[in-house]
Amino acid sequence: MKIAIVCYPTFGGSGVVATELGLELAKRGHEIHFITYSQPVRLALLSPNVHYHEVHVPEYPLFHYQPYELALSSKLVDMVKLYQIDLLHVHYAIPHAYAGYMAKQMLADEGIQIPMVTTLHGTDITLVGNHPFYKPAVSFSINKSDVVTSVSQSLKEDTYRLFDVTSDIIVIPNFIELSKENSFNDNPCHRSLMAAENEMIVTHISNFRKVKRIADVVQIFFEIQKEVPSKLMMVGEGPEKEQAEYLCQQLGIQHKVIFFGNSNEIDKILCFSDLFLLPSETESFGLAALEAMACGVPVISSNSGGLPEVNKDGFSGYLSNVGDVTKMSQDAISLLKDNAKLKQFKINALETAKSYDIQQIMPLYENLYYQAIQSNNG
Numbered sequence: 001m002k003i004a005i006v007c008y009p010t011f012g013g014s015g016v017v018a019t020e021l022g023l024e025l026a027k028r029g030h031e032i033h034f035i036t037y038s039q040p041v042r043l044a045l046l047s048p049n050v051h052y053h054e055v056h057v058p059e060y061p062l063f064h065y066q067p068y069e070l071a072l073s074s075k076l077v078d079m080v081k082l083y084q085i086d087l088l089h090v091h092y093a094i095p096h097a098y099a100g101y102m103a104k105q106m107l108a109d110e111g112i113q114i115p116m117v118t119t120l121h122g123t124d125i126t127l128v129g130n131h132p133f134y135k136p137a138v139s140f141s142i143n144k145s146d147v148v149t150s151v152s153q154s155l156k157e158d159t160y161r162l163f164d165v166t167s168d169i170i171v172i173p174n175f176i177e178l179s180k181e182n183s184f185n186d187n188p189c190h191r192s193l194m195a196a197e198n199e200m201i202v203t204h205i206s207n208f209r210k211v212k213r214i215a216d217v218v219q220i221f222f223e224i225q226k227e228v229p230s231k232l233m234m235v236g237e238g239p240e241k242e243q244a245e246y247l248c249q250q251l252g253i254q255h256k257v258i259f260f261g262n263s264n265e266i267d268k269i270l271c272f273s274d275l276f277l278l279p280s281e282t283e284s285f286g287l288a289a290l291e292a293m294a295c296g297v298p299v300i301s302s303n304s305g306g307l308p309e310v311n312k313d314g315f316s317g318y319l320s321n322v323g324d325v326t327k328m329s330q331d332a333i334s335l336l337k338d339n340a341k342l343k344q345f346k347i348n349a350l351e352t353a354k355s356y357d358i359q360q361i362m363p364l365y366e367n368l369y370y371q372a373i374q375s376n377n378g
């Protein structure tokens with residue numbers, strides 16, 4: 001199949017999922033065309049089956065807002081015609097499903113029928129998309145998609161609750177390439193560079209937005225380090241990072257916290273981590289938690305959104321109500337203080353991650369694509 005993938009190219013779960021999906025499909029022999037405004041951050045290697053087409057938005061001083069959707073839909077039309085693309089897969093409803101639908105209509109006008117799959121990732125539904133300024137356009141473009149998928153059951157329910165959506169939504173969870181996450185024989189883990197032998201390593205990875213509750217991460221670690229010799233690895237960039245650095249100073253723990261910035265090698269950081277913290281206000285899925293579990297790292301998380309579908313309470317980690325820093329700290333300390341329990345939770349975390357292996361999830365997308373193309377042709 002020839003598939004066009006539209007996504008946000010930045011550090012963020014939806015872009016990561018879209019990129020990894022495209023790369024795996026390319027490995028399976030499909031021709032993949034990424035169409036976005038800059039090269040996706042995880043698209044390091046271009047292979048013969050992977051193409052990248054940049055969407056340019058000409059700047060014009062008259063426009064207060066440059067019309068990205070317009071440029072994207074025009075680019076989609078051009079690329080579909082040039083490469084005889086069979087299917088559009090847009091990640092994130094805003095504005096990709098909207099632009100995708102416009103492209104579909106323009107192509108239909110020229111006698112080209114192309115199916116569109118829309119994958120909902122979370123923030124497009126729970127945080128941004130249901131703002132009254134966007135809601136009608138988001139409902140419309142979801143309803144006009146030929147196939148709609150969501151990354152968790154919880155997100156599916158949120159979509160029906162928040163929007164006037166009549167289409168079926170198929171849940172296809174996010175995935176992980178387990179063989180890549182565990183290729184440490186070629187890539188040995190350098191734990192000793194980060195912490196002393198007696199210290200535990202606690203990690204948080206995100207884009208440091210408000211929804212991640214970064215202050216909770218710092219407060220949980222503040223409690224942990226009182227009881228267990230430990231270090232905190234903070235990976236990522238975002239608006240809450242400076243405040244977090246300041247809080248660490250105020251609490252006098254700055255020498256125990258390492259801020260890494262964005263990284264494309266999170267597996268190298270996770271391989272020496274003992275515990276992962278994700279106390280988010282909401283997560284439609286929590287890809288970062290899955291990435292940690294795939295490296296055998298148990299997760300202390302909130303119980304909101306799709307997190308309970310990924311992190312199994314009392315097995316791969318622990319769940320708590322949003323903001324319950326006391327319970328999250330107690331759970332973390334009890335795990336880190338009990339070597340046998342920690343060892344077992346590490347095994348359980350990896351075991352849980354195995355059900356999200358890319359090799360199991362990929363056929364679900366492939367089958368959907370074939371069905372969408374078939375119904376489009378029939």
Ligand code: GMT
Binds near residue numbers: 013174
């Ligand atoms: O969480 C973020 O800040 C990034 C965001 C995005 O839109 O890229 O992630 C969302 O999609 C990911 C991939 O499906 C999910 O794993 C995240 O849980 C989801 N984020 C939220 O729901 C807050």
